[in-house]
Amino acid sequence: MPTIKDIAKIAGTSVTSVSRVLNNRGYLSEELKSKVFQAMEELNYQPNEVARSLQKKQSQIIGLIVPDVAHPFFGELTAAIETYAFSQGYKLLVCNSKLDSAKEIEYLHMLRASQVDGIIMGSHTMDVKEYLLVKQPLVTIDRKISDDIPYICSDNYLGGGLAANELVEKGCLRLAYIGGNTELDLLAKKRYDGFRDVLAKKDVWHTCMQTNTNGFDLNEYKQLAENLFSTYSEIDGVFASSDLIAAFILKECHRLNKLVPNHVKIIGYDDVNMSSIVTPELTTVRQPISLLAQKSVELIIDQVKEKEISKETIFPVSLVKRQTT
Amino acid sequence: MPTIKDIAKIAGTSVTSVSRVLNNRGYLSEELKSKVFQAMEELNYQPNEVARSLQKKQSQIIGLIVPDVAHPFFGELTAAIETYAFSQGYKLLVCNSKLDSAKEIEYLHMLRASQVDGIIMGSHTMDVKEYLLVKQPLVTIDRKISDDIPYICSDNYLGGGLAANELVEKGCLRLAYIGGNTELDLLAKKRYDGFRDVLAKKDVWHTCMQTNTNGFDLNEYKQLAENLFSTYSEIDGVFASSDLIAAFILKECHRLNKLVPNHVKIIGYDDVNMSSIVTPELTTVRQPISLLAQKSVELIIDQVKEKEISKETIFPVSLVKRQTT
Structure with missing residues (x-):
């Protein structure tokens, strides 16, 4: 059975690079990925689940739908989601729904049709039917839309x-x-x-x-x-x-x-x-906010990797006493 | 010479749909695009510039790099850019650089290697060398990084x-x-x-x-x-x-x-x-803010369409007198 070392040798790259490709970690050039995948094929190496999903040409993009990124809470949440997603190798497509159902539906069509690996929905739309048609991994924030779709919120x-x-x-x-x-x-x-x-x-x-x-x-x-x-x-x-x-x-x-x-x-x-x-x-x-952000991204990634996930995550809150009470 | 009507007939769709595909307007399903392109080929229809670029499989994604989307100015700017980009059929990938050059460079690598049609740079990085290597259309906000790259700012x-x-x-x-x-x-x-x-x-x-x-x-x-x-x-x-x-x-x-x-x-x-x-x-x-947003997106789209663009756009400002003076 071939090892990572064998792949590295044939691909003309380092063991670290092969491992990065197999674990989908950090920035990976198309050239590197293709060399590693070719070597794997040549050696008939059984790629693990992640490598297989990589070959399926995942986009490493997560779609985020929020009412308005200019709202202080959604701005800070978006910043935190982007930061954590980036650390996991994902980029973030941001959609301001502005509570415009038509825009939100059009966005969902685009996201479903195209290249996102999952969708985080932090929107306040009245219309959730369209979300039930989404085939990609989905996570909702502060809203439960079905028993199957995981949601997160604070207490x-x-x-x-x-x-x-x-x-x-x-x-x-x-x-x-x-x-x-x-x-x-x-x-x-x-x-x-x-x-x-x-x-x-x-x-x-x-x-x-x-x-x-x-x-x-x-x-x-x-x-x-x-x-x-x-x-x-x-x-x-x-x-x-x-x-x-x-x-x-x-x-x-x-x-x-x-x-x-x-x-x-x-x-x-x-x-x-x-x-x-x-x-x-x-x-x-x-x-x-940072825990909400991290969990929403993790729930997408875990679904991509077909891991078991919990359908409900409720984070504790605390009272911060300042000067208005 | 074939007309749009002929294409619509062969593609089994409406003239409006063909026109939407040719002008890349609104949400276009892959199925619709492929039917229209097939009909165009069959009739040897000379597609216009936009249709040609569509066939080149553009992603209709613009990358936006800002220091921090949670900052009120960049939050409102991002919201306005997303709104205008969406109206033009584009989605927005958002990157918070957090003034971390390493993160910004890694982002640029990803954007260059992958699927964005252009990059709007509203970041405050110290390191602009990497931007000079970008082959996609680029626009900078509040910063001039070379004579060739268009920038916009307020006065x-x-x-x-x-x-x-x-x-x-x-x-x-x-x-x-x-x-x-x-x-x-x-x-x-x-x-x-x-x-x-x-x-x-x-x-x-x-x-x-x-x-x-x-x-x-x-x-x-x-x-x-x-x-x-x-x-x-x-x-x-x-x-x-x-x-x-x-x-x-x-x-x-x-x-x-x-x-x-x-x-x-x-x-x-x-x-x-x-x-x-x-x-x-x-x-x-x-x-x-909304004019800055609109112009930044227009400058990307005009570059995609290989139109002439102005390298410098300076918007007027005004004093809003409220209660602190």
Whole structure:
């Protein structure tokens, strides 16, 4: 039986290079791959699974669909996914769905028809039928679309509870939740469930405001923040489902001369960079963005390699106390 | 001579579909393309340039290299590039260089070896040699790396002058510029040149602080802001080369109980979303992000089509007066 050494000799390259080709590690030129594969054929070497999949001409490209890479959370998530994917030899095709179903469907067609090895879906579309037709490995973030497709998320329910506890402990009596539209069927809506359940136990009043299904419109966030305080002027605590929304609440408090945290306490979600740039710095529920990124890529690669994978991964969250509570 | 109608008939499809294939517009299935190309061959139809390039199996993928997609400016730029590229039938491969030359070079190798039709380089690397080896169409943003490679930027010099004028008009006497390292040889350093030249004419004192060459480190921005006021406590006006840096200056003013704009006036650059989310809202020099995005993609497509292109495109900027001046 031939060894890697034999292949290296025939291919006129080093054992390390052959091993890199067999394990698909680092940058591999087409020339090197072709020499190694020729040598393997000549020696009738039984390539392992990875080498075989390489010969199947994998693209080493992962497609990522997010609502908007300019949104702080999705920007940081995309950066982290790209960084980890690159370390594993993958490049990243990025699609901003902008919650435009037609664009998203067209993208999925292209991704399915062409050269991606897998798709990470971090989008908030209302239409998931098309995803069920995808043959490539798929991972969804913050959304469960079928029993077969693996999804990952942070512990949204726990995060909502942590926020409720903190606001009540700090003396708030009239609370508000502001977050995404529940019609979108995202797991993020559990942030509200956790918040509501803790408040019900403690018998504290609250109201709930939702973005429209189109989400991610900064003007809408501004409008929501204005509506909140004009409708409920006595609100003394707000839990927002993203740091970006929380920043708009903070801005509205400044405008109304409500002191934060004295008159109004605010908690965000995500812990993006922005949360510690605004003044006062936001208290927030921290999602482990780099772990989410790493796991989403691993789940694609494991599916490519036909490994067993877990269908559900829920990451723990923590409350980061800063200056708004 | 055969017409599009003849092709449609033979291919068993509509004239619109043939026209879409010939003009490479919208989503085109491999099946449709192959039927149309077969019909064209059968009829000996002389395909136009685009159809020919399609037959050359272009990937319809553009590679984009940016320092960090999580940075507000590059996040919004990436989103705008992706949106415009998609409208032109292109997908976007995104690479965060993180100013890591080794990673950037490895990326360029992959892009050159594989399937991208062109590369948009919005990176701040110190090492441009590798880019000169790229055979695909290339466009650089905010950096000129050779006489042959087209670049685009905003009118950095004018922007710096606008900022200086505004601060002096509003009564500032002791000014500071904080921006990227001039060793990086970016066109952005002209923001400082424009600022300095206006102040020299008006005989107003200023100091200049630079990030280290590694840039984009939020802790460094914080440190710079602290150093600025501990070294020059009498500073009453600051021009920052990005809104992100300006936000850190604003934060430091809050911490030191310096009122903005009463005690210190601040102007940023870019006009990213963040500039109107912080309180007070940032006065800033607006770059036309969507025009930059559109032009960068057009310059790639025009090169693919072997059209004449201009090597230099400088977009006008404007001062957006908000609450920090």
